[in-house]
Amino acid sequence: MADHSKMKLGRKAIKTDSRTLMLANYLTPSLPPPPATADWTKGITGWGMMLNDTLGDCTIAGAAHAVQVWTANSSSSMVTIPDATIETAYEQWDGYVPGNSSTDNGGVELDVLNDWQKGGFAGHTLVAFADPKYTNLVEVRQSIALFGGVYIGLSLPLTAQTQDVWDVVPGGGANAKPNSWGGHCVFVPKYDEKGFTCITWGQLKMMTLAFWKKYCDEAHTLLGQDWLTAKGSPAGFAAAQLQADLKAIK
Secondary structure: OOOOOOOOOOEOOOOOOOOOEEHHHHEOOOOOOOOOOEEOOOOOOOOEOOOOOOOOOHHHHHHHHHHHHHHHOOOOOOOOOOHHHHHHHHHHHHOOOOOOHHHOOOEOHHHHHHHHHHHOEOOEOEEEEEEOOOOOHHHHHHHHHHHOOEEEEEEEEHHHHHOOOEOOOOOOOOOOOOOEEEEEEEEEEEEOOOEEEEEEOEEEEEEEHHHHHHHEEEEEEEEEHHHHHHHOOOOOEOHHHHHHHHHHHO
16 A cells, blocks of 8 residues: 655645647647547556655756656657756745745645746746646546546545555545645546556556546646657647747737
8 A cells, every 4th residue: 555644745725827839729620529549658567766865846847757758758858857856946936045944835736837937947848838728537547548648636635645546435525625735736648448647656557537526636738849849739729829829918
């Protein structure tokens, strides 16, 4: 049985912005339905903790795991961002001060993505991000199939601490204490008919469809330059319109 009770979380309350692009606006009628399964993990099982066992930096760890997935599926080998760089991003984007535990308070996903898009992350460019509706599993699957994954937020219940597969437990809801563990950010590069698989605390973790529907409350499709360089813009995705909309926002 898993024991994640000593692991850190770190996703703060959800922040929204009316200017955020919506993924559905760029999924054209010519785009085929997402495949029944998608898996961009390349058989890799060890992904690195990214300091998320000692710091509440999951919003940074999730970004670093996205870079790993993109580079593992390009012509180059997988790139793992060093822990020192992870910590620096946690300082700059989430306000952490090394050695001061009172500042280890996690981060806001939207703020992290905006900072990444503006300044890069260890030389890896986030061209844009657009939000699928986290309740719309077709959009979520399109995000994973087309762009290598989806960066999400979960409101985890305490029951998630000891589950090998994250699933809904009767009476284990996360919305009211004492059953709530807290907010967590993960990157999801895989799905099948049974559920979704994320990267968290250095390992792959499967969650059932029921778990996703109950506890996922935030999702962002990341358009990383590493991925786009290797795969190109998918047919049926309105990339030109997205770029025009992005320019208008800027």
